[in-house]
Amino acid sequence: MILCCGEALIDMLPRETTKGEPAFSPYAGGAVCNTAVALARLGRPTGFFSGLSSDLMGDIIREKLDASNVDHSYVATSDRPTTLAFVKLVNGAASYAFYDENTAGRMITEADLPEIGDDCRAMHFGAISLIPEPCGSTYEALLMREAEKRVISLDPNIRPSFITDADKHRARIERMAAKADILKFSDEDLDWFGLEGSLDDKARHWIAAGASLVVVTRGSDSTIGYTATEKVEVASEKVEVVDTVGAGDTFDAGILASLDLAGLLTKDKVRTLSANAIRDALALGAKAAAVTVSRAGANPPFAHEIGL
Numbered sequence: 580m581i582l583c584c585g586e587a588l589i590d591m592l593p594r595e596t597t598k599g600e601p602a603f604s605p606y607a608g609g610a611v612c613n614t615a616v617a618l619a620r621l622g623r624p625t626g627f628f629s630g631l632s633s634d635l636m637g638d639i640i641r642e643k644l645d646a647s648n649v650d651h652s653y654v655a656t657s658d659r660p661t662t663l664a665f666v667k668l669v670n671g672a673a674s675y676a677f678y679d680e681n682t683a684g685r686m687i688t689e690a691d692l693p694e695i696g697d698d699c700r701a702m703h704f705g706a707i708s709l710i711p712e713p714c715g716s717t718y719e720a721l722l723m724r725e726a727e728k729r730v731i732s733l734d735p736n737i738r739p740s741f742i743t744d745a746d747k748h749r750a751r752i753e754r755m756a757a758k759a760d761i762l763k764f765s766d767e768d769l770d771w772f773g774l775e776g777s778l779d780d781k782a783r784h785w786i787a788a789g790a791s792l793v794v795v796t797r798g799s800d801s802t803i804g805y806t807a808t809e810k811v812e813v814a815s816e817k818v819e820v821v822d823t824v825g826a827g828d829t830f831d832a833g834i835l836a837s838l839d840l841a842g843l844l845t846k847d848k849v850r851t852l853s854a855n856a857i858r859d860a861l862a863l864g865a866k867a868a869a870v871t872v873s874r875a876g877a878n879p880p881f882a883h884e885i886g887l
């Protein structure tokens with residue numbers, strides 16, 4: 580099983596109405612939840628750990644997890660509210676306003692952390708669940724506790740509007756990245772860290788920090804994967820974009836699914852990936868993410884939709 584650990588929330592997506600008044604529709608989302616759904620839809624055994632509400636928005640999330648065959652038995656359920664993300668779309672590109680005060684996702688603590696079964700090969704972390712407290716410290720503690728035992732994937736998925744203390748967040752990501760095997764950034768996320776030099780220099784900073792594979796996505800352009808010895812670039816697919824909600828999250832799932840299918844999701848094997856293995860992982864990420872951007876909200880493809 581690949582266990583995705585982090586936020587599930589409701590994306591409130593803007594929609595057209597006949598009378599032109601403002602309106603939003605609720606869609607289950609949250610970057611890490613999106614990755615779990617995408618991975619399971621790609622046919623990989625997938626689990627999800629988070630704080631999840633027993634309210635009706637929590638039910639929308641649970642229904643999506645069930646419909647996509649994601650095991651959510653690790654989830655910590657409470658009657659606190661569900662986190663909301665109101666989405667603004669400009670030419671399909673999304674920005675977010677988050678409402679997470681006192682929510683089920685935000686308020687989880689180390690006391691909520693489950694024991695993880697031996698069937699868990701890899702864990703995926705990331706996004707806004709790493710920012711506020713107490714959930715930020717909780718996920719950091721979980722990653723630190725498990726990093727020697729399983730492959731760790733981390734996607735910082737920077738949301739600048741939500742980060743109140745940039746230095747604190749940078750320091751947390753540096754500590755977590757030092758224990759991670761796979762790191763994925765968008766080029767904008769990578770720039771947020773304020774590192775000097777070219778894109779290659781910035782990516783290689785994270786290899787030097789300890790990661791085995793660093794992936795940098797560049798929207799409709801391409802994605803580049805780096806290891807200590809390889810650099811592989813794969814072009815993005817050409818599609819009509821509806822919105823980019825969940826694109827990077829789906830890409831994470833593509834990388835993990837490809838490595839898992841190739842039997843490479845072990846601590847040892849992920850350290851010595853060949854150029855071909857990296858290319859396959861990026862190609863599956865690009866193929867799956869292209870479907871997500873071609874439809875509304877975070878709605879990643881099932882394996883059969885991309886011929887897997």
Ligand SMILES: Nc1ncnc2c1ncn2[C@@H]1O[C@H](COP(=O)(O)OP(=O)(O)OP(=O)(O)O)[C@@H](O)[C@H]1O
Nearest residue numbers: 765796797798799815816823825826827828865868
């Ligand atoms: N316009 C597009 N056309 C085709 N593929 C796209 C497009 N935009 C994004 N993608 C795919 O999704 C991947 C991730 O997109 P991007 O680099 O924008 O990451 P992101 O900003 O993390 O996404 P998000 O935060 O919206 O989930 C890209 O590498 C690409 O494969």
Ligand SMILES: O=C(O)C(=O)C[C@H](O)[C@H](O)CO
Nearest residue numbers: 608609610664706707824825
């Ligand atoms: O969870 C997050 O980090 C969000 O920004 C909310 C969205 O559901 C998600 O990221 C979509 O990519």
